[in-house]
Amino acid sequence: xxxxxxxxxxxxxxxxxxxxxxxxxxxxxxxxxxxxxxxxxxxxxxxxxxxxxxxxxxxxxxxxxxxxxxxxxxxxxxxxxxxxxxxxxxxxxxxxxxxxxxxxxxxxxxxxxxxxxxxxxxxxxxxxxxxxxxxx
Amino acid sequence: xxxxxxxxxxxxxxxxxxxxxxxxxxxxxxxxxxxxxxxxxxxxxxxxxxxxxxxxxxxxxxxxxxxxxxxxxxxxxxxxxxxxxxxxxxxxxxxxxxxxxxxxxxxxxxxxxxxxxxxxxxxxxxxxxxxxxxxxxxxxxxxxxxxxxxxxxxxxxxxxxxxxxxxxxxxxxxxxxxxxxxxxxxxxxxxxxxxxxxx
Numbered sequence: 237x238x239x240x241x242x243x244x245x246x247x248x249x250x251x252x253x254x255x256x257x258x259x260x261x262x263x264x265x266x267x268x269x270x271x272x273x274x275x276x277x278x279x280x281x282x283x284x285x286x287x288x289x290x291x292x293x294x295x296x297x298x299x300x301x302x303x304x305x306x307x308x309x310x311x312x313x314x315x316x317x318x319x320x321x322x323x324x325x326x327x328x329x330x331x332x333x334x335x336x337x338x339x340x341x342x343x344x345x346x347x348x349x350x351x352x353x354x355x356x357x358x359x360x361x362x363x364x365x366x367x368x369x370x371x372x
Numbered sequence: 373x374x375x376x377x378x379x380x381x382x383x384x385x386x387x388x389x390x391x392x393x394x395x396x397x398x399x400x401x402x403x404x405x406x407x408x409x410x411x412x413x414x415x416x417x418x419x420x421x422x423x424x425x426x427x428x429x430x431x432x433x434x435x436x437x438x439x440x441x442x443x444x445x446x447x448x449x450x451x452x453x454x455x456x457x458x459x460x461x462x463x464x465x466x467x468x469x470x471x472x473x474x475x476x477x478x479x480x481x482x483x484x485x486x487x488x489x490x491x492x493x494x495x496x497x498x499x500x501x502x503x504x505x506x507x508x509x510x511x512x513x514x515x516x517x518x519x520x521x522x523x524x525x526x527x528x529x530x531x532x533x534x535x536x537x538x539x540x541x542x543x544x545x546x547x548x549x550x551x552x553x554x555x556x557x558x559x560x561x562x563x564x565x566x567x568x569x570x571x
Binding site: 280281284285286287288289290312313316317319320321323324 | 406408412441444445448449450451452453454456457460487491492538539
């Protein structure tokens with residue numbers, strides 16, 4: 237637990253619609269997830285498909301309550317942009333982690349876990365564990 | 373010795389070259405990528421040129437750090453964080469001296485290329501920008517012209533390779549026979565270095 241503050245979740249996709257929809261979906265499926273700060277960072281700043289470092293930084297800042305920020309991404313430039321921002325050191329809030337998880341399932345697991353007041357490591361572990369849920 | 377002005381010339385020459393070749397880069401990116409490499413890099417390097425003109429950083433390291441930051445924040449595709457990391461790490465490795473030697477640049481670029489390899493997870497032969505950058509850095513000890521030739525050769529040699537990284541890797545064997553857009557733009561960046569040196 238982390239002093240009552242909730243871990244923030246950032247969802248980075250090449251598509252603004254995908255990021256926003258997965259954020260809505262994760263909150264809807266998590267029941268009590270309404271209080272969890274979740275921010276989408278989808279597409280480029282000009283509204284195209286791609287990744288915007290500025291949107292990612294702004295989203296991370298907007299969900300930072302002091303308990304850490306878990307960032308989930310789709311693929312390619314979304315992953316690389318977050319990694320590059322983390323390597324810069326000062327572009328994202330302290331205790332921001334890129335989480336290695338499937339985008340949709342990981343987002344749901346992260347939001348549900350964060351809603352319980354779990355700390356960043358627990359949120360990260362829950363999202364990563366979503367990889368192990370086989371569908372066949 | 374190479375001063376901040378040299379590094380500004382490098383970035384300006386790179387911006388001009390990417391602008392000239394943007395359509396070709398995008399055409400290369402059409403069969404094996406998402407057809408945005410040229411337009412993404414054109415936007416990124418235009419932002420680099422504009423930022424350098426506005427802020428005029430006074431050391432080689434600061435020029436590359438600013439350029440790298442611009443690429444990370446403006447490109448919008450995977451090449452942004454990759455080239456951004458290359459320039460930022462190279463700039464950081466150059467330190468804050470007012471001038472650097474060609475040997476220092478070669479050493480710093482190697483640090484930058486290593487950072488790109490760590491970020492993207494690509495090795496030589498994976499059909500990526502690494503295939504142009506690694507031979508270029510190896511040849512830089514000889515001359516800027518040798519580095520340009522090595523980068524160009526490395527980029528051309530990506531054609532028969534099967535992509536193992538990035539979107540092109542989803543195509544498997546169908547990526548064979550296409551020259552890699554990232555290796556091609558990396559060769560432009562190295563050629564701009566020779567241009568800045570006036571060789």
